Amino acid sequence: MKTYSSGILQYIPFFYVIWSDDLLSPSEVSVVKHAIEQDGSLNDSDIKTLSNWLAKDKPPSFDIIKHWKQLISNSETKLIESETYPLTSFSQKMVCHYCEACPFNENLKHIEINLGIQPNHYNHLFDVAVVHQKTSDYYRADRLDALLTGKYSLEINSFRKELTNPIFNWEIERDKEQFRGKVLRQVQFLAEKGYGAMAYPEGYGGNGNMELYASIFENLMFVDGSLTIKFGVQFGLFGGSIQKLGTKKHHDQYLTDTGKAKLLGCFAMTETGHGSNVRGIKTTATYEKETDSIVIATPGKNDNKEYIGNALHSTMASVFAQLIVNGKNEGVHAILVPLRTEAHELMPGVSIVDNGYKLGLNGVDNGKIWFNNVRVPRENLLNKYGDILEDGTYTSDIKNPNKRFFTMLGTLVGGRICVARAGLGGAKMALTIAVKHALQRRQFNDSIKIQEDLLMDYPSHQLRLTPAVAKAYVYHITLDHMMKVYSDESVTDKRKIETQVAGLKSVITWFANDTIQECREACGGKGYLLENRFADLKADVDIFTTFEGDNNVLLQLAAKGVLSDFKAEFNSAGFMAVLKLLGSQLSDKLGTINPIYTNKVDKEHLYNPKFHKHAFNYRTRRLTYTLAMRIRDYIKKGIPSYQAFLKVQSHLLTLGKAYSIELAYNTFVDFTETIEDEKYRSLFSQMGTLYALHEIRQDASWYLEQGYLGSSKSKAIRQRVERLCTELRPHIEVLVDGYGIPRHCLTAPIAL
Amino acid sequence: MKTYSSGILQYIPFFYVIWSDDLLSPSEVSVVKHAIEQDGSLNDSDIKTLSNWLAKDKPPSFDIIKHWKQLISNSETKLIESETYPLTSFSQKMVCHYCEACPFNENLKHIEINLGIQPNHYNHLFDVAVVHQKTSDYYRADRLDALLTGKYSLEINSFRKELTNPIFNWEIERDKEQFRGKVLRQVQFLAEKGYGAMAYPEGYGGNGNMELYASIFENLMFVDGSLTIKFGVQFGLFGGSIQKLGTKKHHDQYLTDTGKAKLLGCFAMTETGHGSNVRGIKTTATYEKETDSIVIATPGKNDNKEYIGNALHSTMASVFAQLIVNGKNEGVHAILVPLRTEAHELMPGVSIVDNGYKLGLNGVDNGKIWFNNVRVPRENLLNKYGDILEDGTYTSDIKNPNKRFFTMLGTLVGGRICVARAGLGGAKMALTIAVKHALQRRQFNDSIKIQEDLLMDYPSHQLRLTPAVAKAYVYHITLDHMMKVYSDESVTDKRKIETQVAGLKSVITWFANDTIQECREACGGKGYLLENRFADLKADVDIFTTFEGDNNVLLQLAAKGVLSDFKAEFNSAGFMAVLKLLGSQLSDKLGTINPIYTNKVDKEHLYNPKFHKHAFNYRTRRLTYTLAMRIRDYIKKGIPSYQAFLKVQSHLLTLGKAYSIELAYNTFVDFTETIEDEKYRSLFSQMGTLYALHEIRQDASWYLEQGYLGSSKSKAIRQRVERLCTELRPHIEVLVDGYGIPRHCLTAPIAL
Helix, strand or coil: CCCCCCHHHHCCCHHHHHHHCCCCCHHHHHHHHHHHHHHCCCCCCHHHHHHCCCCCCCCCHHHHHHHHHHHHHHHHCCCCCCCCCCHHHHHHHHHHHHHCCCCCCCCHHHHHHHHHHHHHCCCCCCCCEEEEEHHHCCHHHHHHHHHHHHHHHHHHHHHHHHCCCCHHCCCCCCCHHHHHHHHHHHHHHHHCCCCCCCCCCCCHCCCCHHHHHHHHHHCCCCCCHHHHHHHHHHHHHHHHHHHCCCCCHHHHHHHHHHHHCCCCCEEEECCCEEEECHCCCCEEEEECCCEEEEEEEEECCCCCCCEECCCCCCEEEEEEEEEECCEEEEEEEEEEEEEEEECCCCCCEEEEEECEEEEECCCCCEEEECCCCEEEHHHHHHCCEEEEECCCCCEECCHHHHHHHHHHHHHHHHHHHHHHHHHHHHHHHHHHHHHHHCCEECCCCCCCCCCCCCCCCCCHHHHHHHHHHHHHHHHHHHHHHHHHHHHHCCCCCCCHHHHHHHHHHHHHHHHHHHHHHHHHHHHHHHHHHHHHHHHHHHHHHHHHCCCCCCCHHHHHHHHHHHHHHHHHCCCCCHHHHHHHHHHHHHHHHHCCCCHHHHHHCHHHHHHHHHHHHHHHHHHHHHHHHHHHHHHHHHHCCCCCCCHHHCCCCHHHHHHHHHHHHHHCCCHEEEHHHHCCCHHHHHHHHHHHHHHHHHHHHHHHHHHHCCCCHHHHHHHHHHHHHHHHHHHHHHHHHHHHHHHCCHHHHHCHHHHC | CCCCCCHHHHHHHHHHHHHCCCCCCHHHHHHHHHHHCCCCCCCHHHHHHHHHCCCCCCCCCCCHHHHHHHHHHHHCCECCCCCCCCHHHHHHHHHHHCCCCCCCHHHHHHHHCCCCCCCHHHHCCCCEEEEECCCCCCCHHHHHHHHHCCCHHHHHHHHHHCCCCHHHHHCCCCCCHHHHHHHHHHHHHHHHHHCCCCCCCHHHHHCCCCHHEEEEHHHHCCCHHHHHHHHHHHHHHHHHHHHHCCCCCHHHHHHHHHHHCCCCCCEECCEEEEEEHHCCCCCCEEEEEEEEEEEEEECCCCCEEEEECCCCCCCCEEEEEEEEEEEEEEEEEEEEECCCCCCEEECCEEEEEEEECCEEEECCEEEEEEEEEEEEEHHHCCCCCEEEECCEEECCCCCCHHHHHHHHHHCHHHHHHHHHHHHHHHHHHHHHHHHHHCCEEEECCCCCCCEEEEEEHHHHHHHHHHHHHHHHHHHHHHHHHHHHHHHHCCCCCCCEEEEEEEHHHHHHHHHHHHHHHHHHHHHHHHHHHHHCCCHHHHHHHHHCCCCCCCHHHHHHHHHHHHHHHCCCCHHHHHHHHHHHHHHHHHHHHCCCCHHHHHCCCCCCHCCHHCCCCCCCHHHHHHHHHHHHHHHHHHHCCCHHHHHCCCCCCCHHHHHHHHHHHHHHHHHHHHHHCCCCCCHHHHHHHHHHHHHHHHHHHHHHHHHHHCCCCCCHHHHHHHHHHHHHHHHHHHHHHHHCCCCCCCCCHHCCCCCC
16 A cells, blocks of 8 residues: 655545545635645655645545545554544554654644544544544533523522422423412412512512513523413513503502512403404403593403413403593503402402413413403503593503504513523523433444444434524523613613514524424434423423414514614605615625625635624615515505505515524624633634524525525535534533523433 | 596506516516407507506506506495406496496406406405405315315215214313223224224225225324324234234234224334334344244343333234344344233233323323243244244245345335325314414404404415415325325335335425414414314324434435435445436436526416426436435545445435425326316316425525526515415315315314
């Protein structure tokens, strides 16, 4: 067998790895070229030979490559994955086999680092003994967790410790009554510890901390979905409506007891006949001057309140109804209505029926509620944005009824962030179980191996799980940031954040559902057993796509927000101005799209956040512009605006998604830049890149249609996604551990 | 207001509809042009004016179009959707308003038919009173059902009548013991009626009818998933293993009792440690010459049989084990092993443990089984493909152990078709409920309307449900055909059908899961209630992606089948020949891709099955060719074949899917051509087109990357998909009724 000089020989494993992969971009060629030129151990002839082997247009022949492989195999060198520079060390040992001198070569180390070559890229390529490493310890899970929990690390960790209390032990629950009882006790336990009142003002048992509240809410998903939702209904929706729609008299009377779960309440908004159309609800609240009271009535058969969580345990409800004062409909308002006596008997005129078994969340007592002329004092109107004065006249600081309605609904935004957080928590749980299973479970093998291969070492398995693992990080950072902005009292106009959250809630709850399903399938039959938790996660998270606003409706809301440049209502007056603005911005963006750009496949470029940001921004702008043009044309042709919007419905949905993806990525990149430890910053930026390339890839058909991506770039992105998944393989367990799911919550036998 | 001559006026509603939609392809322009030229009621000036309004590059101004609309609105004509030619009649009435003479114009009728203009395209465009039609009666559901049930219509309908028996009443089942008892009684009931033995030979209570068996199997999904699966385990898997792997002595002894459910059995193949890798199972069946018996043993902790359906009710199992004769492993064989006595006590050495609660299918008694040296007579070996002779030597007609293994597994193909059928049944059920709900439920509206809009009239809702409704037809026809070929005794080599079914099972069970989820979401909160059936459908069908072969594993099997040109094993000898063949075929195909073709956006072309077939065939060929080239290169570089296949895993999955989509479409088109009634043939061909365009659209990024589709064509396809959904809107209820789900099975309150 032909051999080479020791100078060339030391490069053989590198060249074999490089060429067997067929993925050498110009920037990577230059890394290798540079290293060779710097390498003092090479003579001119060596350099010439090696350089010849780097020509992309004239690659080494199959025979040469095969010969390299034989040289490597015949050396009987052992590959030790845990070494600091495994491939450089491997090369060195191989040279030792063939030659007398075999020093460690710094230039090889340089290539190994800069090309990001990892043992799992090549350990299967050589027929040599491999000392495997299931998981790298390069990163630490607790550091990742600390980055995610941020300034509330201490509080969140102490909360997680509370979850060790046996009251939170996970068990299979099939009977709804028993399950509901258990969840009620859990909610009461948390209330006693002060977690329920977390977001309320200081005088009422809390410390006004919505950010921490949202984190706790997500962490509850590691215990159980029903607990999370009942907790949210009691403290977030019912308590939140008192806090945000009521005034001091309501706070003084109810808020402390609500936070302690001494007063149990529900949030009665949705009606059977009107799921997503809150403005169209039919329940009436008519002010009766003679008695100075408000009469709550359910007019028709389908106008009852529906799916109301906590309906069977509550003694009070925040009821949303059309407020009628002096015969005039003043729009939707919330009124506190007692449902039951202290002895838990229904109040006169109130009827409540159990919603029965649901697909999931059977630990939450959902019910239907009817009101047959139920009379409550005038004071029960939650009167922050609209009030009835003593003289029986209606008053409001917000004169425009439309604006008033949206201001009141704006208080729901916090709930939407929480739902998305809960979905995310479910996805993290599923990913953690699936990844840990894939690091134990073996299936099939090469005939020469004794053990079957780990599931996690299959490329298809990496591709199923890794992008989702990275996305969960991106969405975590994004939602955390949204809550921070939302709870910032100095920002009074919440319309922008409302648009943003509407889109993110949709995108993230869908992501959660898809991820949980993928994880279930990735665990095969094991994933189907109740004990392994996917069943409940899947069933509970499913409805997150529907409640707190149906995703399809919310995406349209987000798109309309974008379209009207964050104005509350799309109107033709502002429309032309917006259009003009968009048109000019877009032409700027379009200017940069040239053939060199659309076919740039360099790693440097593809991994550069500037490229990702540009691609996302271009998409949002372009979709907004074309959408606006289409609507304008329809309107010019005399088509009524409502119909015009119907005609562009799928365009609206596309824009809503595009906008949300861009928003999430930008938020994540901003966060990544603040990470001080370079090692972790680089990991986060790798996850950001995977997120971005995976998302661009998902919508490649659009980018190709627009001419934004050329064929070769589109293909290169696909390959980079696969490669990034492989690159993250050694860290995958640490990444899921970084979600910080407490050990005592990870009860799934397959995750142990 | 400017008016027109009566000749022009009659065309105004048509031109308004055409231009408001902006979707006028050259072939459509020519339809209108032709009609105008033929129209004797027009003078030369009229013809000139109308022709000018047809120029795609110089469309009528917004003002003109808006003026048309005002003319229409001011005419106060009523639009009556149920008229035979609603737009032509509408035009006529409008002319009556403005002019004295207003005859019915045959040329307009011609345009209305040929452009496929339907009331739901334009009823929202004019501000006129509309007499709505929720559903068209142009097609009849029973005719569609008859086309789907084909030659077994009578038998299937009589089977459906059996389902009215109260034993099949749907109820919420939460307790597994009670549920399992109920399902067992249902299975016994069906067995007594002769349905269990359906596929067995005549002497054993059946009539060898696998096709009818598969249809019945699917219909059982309308009752309950657990019933379907337990039925399949008992008669299809356990009984099927006796029928297909056993010989006459086994048939005589067991088959009649099995068909009558007097002998309950299970199919013990899967092991805890080996889900998809059947060849790697560890249970041993060692022949002991002294006692002329076979000893069944579970060697290790994870080698027990797992998820075995019917495990708690059975008295016997078909156990798959490594057969060892005279110390030599002869590979996997099936052996009948008694599990319990007549008193239902476990046999010595047999341990069975309940698998407990699962995500779904809780009416099926799945369990784990261990064998501690359980001895059975030699005769219990199911010996069709391999036998132990009286002298204790092993013999088989199939010398190659590999081939023997695959021949035995080939008998599983029928089960895979049935699983796909069952998934399809679940999807049909979900679609029927979601469509019926969308035809009753109203949400939001135009401010001028009194009623809110029907969900089904939202474009986004149409886009969610309609392609799936059509796909269910395509997959039904495909699976029916597959079962016909599979059960054709004259085809002895089943390898081709095995490849086909492996791919189709994956694609169709994923389709089923996605569809059920989409339907759940499309029904909002209502869809989340157990009574509305999505919960069980979703939970039961979920595991179909995993059992009878994990979808990802099966797709790779399909792709390998394609790759090796249907040779059982991929080997390097045959490889070059296959490659050469593919290369030459591919260059033929490539020859036809020219710029005119890649940008052809004409309706005629886009709706032409030739285009669809070409697109699908091109994709399969191209993926096969590039895959083969990649593998060849890896192997030439010295990478072991097992590793090379790992490296192309996602390519394999893509090919597996592409192949299956092509197969389904071609099968459907072949069937469509056999429909005699032109009216129904045209409906089927419309559904085929929707299927094809939707699938091409799903993979548009690939087609664009290849240069097979140009931007404009890709966009035109997207528009056509939306338009086809609108075109099918009037028939959507008839289409789901055509699935033939018995009224008594449609218990979901929202579907009533």
